[in-house]
Amino acid sequence: MGADPTAIFVGLGLPGDLPAEWLDGLTDGFGDECALVGASVAGGDIARSEKIVLGVTALGDLGGRAPVTRAGARPGNVVAVAGRLGHAAAGLALFLAGRGDLPFPGLAAAHRRPEPPYACGPGAAVLGATAMADVSDGLLQDAGHIAKASGVRIELESRALPVPESLAEAAAELGQDPLGWVLTGGEDHALVAAFPPETRLPPEWKIIGSVTEGEGVQVTGYEAPHGGWDHFRE
Known part of the structure; x- marks a missing residue:
């Protein structure tokens, strides 16, 4: 939504026989990730549980700006992405x-530990983004959330979608389609946003489509698969 991260609160349920080393690793990981954005673990709660249960509440500061929601995209806007697409999905497929890790260690690492483009969220808000969402469930799915909330249609250009060499090589190795990973893989936690057409976007943002009148998401020049993650899909 365009806020600068400030703090997280962690709710944690743990079995009584869980090794302390596991918890040490978890807390170190929280600290390391918060340090990337100048945030901190401000508190939370721990309870005994039969299974590991983890809930995180993240706080941010908008600095007086209005939040960038999914509902502001308008016909004529351009659609752009920041961050990696399809890498975590490729890593999982491998x-x-x-x-395992070979011969594509970067993709395996992307599956294990995503690298969200944290700074691009507040940056997009300053640039005047009209709508934005993180790509946690797949580009098709999350662009669709923007389209539905904004009452518009999003048209993605297949030739503009980023397919780096490592992704193409891994897809060839496994007999899969790299664009399928780019369109439906979500665990890279990239950002997709709509901007006024006159916006001068920095290199971190790549234009991949446009907003038009209508509904849903269309991928031109490619028969897009049905996909993306839906927690409640049968």
Whole structure:
């Protein structure tokens, strides 16, 4: 929504026999990730539980700006993404195929630990983004959330979608389609946003489509798969 991260609160349920080393690793990970954005773990709660249960509440400061929601995209806007797309999905596919870290260690690492473009969220707000969402469930799915909330249609250009060499090579190795990963893989936690057409976007943002009248999401020049993650899909 365009806020600068400030703090997180962690709710944690743990089995009584969980090794302390596991908890040490978790807290170190929280600290390391918060340090990337100048935030901190401000508090939370711990309870005994049969299974590990983890809930995180993240806080941010808008600095007086209005929040950038999913509902502001307008016909004529351009659609752009920041961050990686499809890398975590490729890494998962490699693991499921028994390929592990080799020969694509960067993709395996992307699956294990995503690298969200944290600074691009507040940056987009300053640039005048009209709508924005994180790509946690897949580009098609999350662009669709913007389209639905804004009452518009989003048209993505297949030739503009980023497919780096490592992604293409991994797809060829596994007999899969790299654009399928880019469009439906979500665990990279990239950002997708709509901007006024005259906005001068920095290199971190890549234009991949436009906003038009209508509804839903269309990918030109490509038969897009149905996909993206839906927690409640049968």
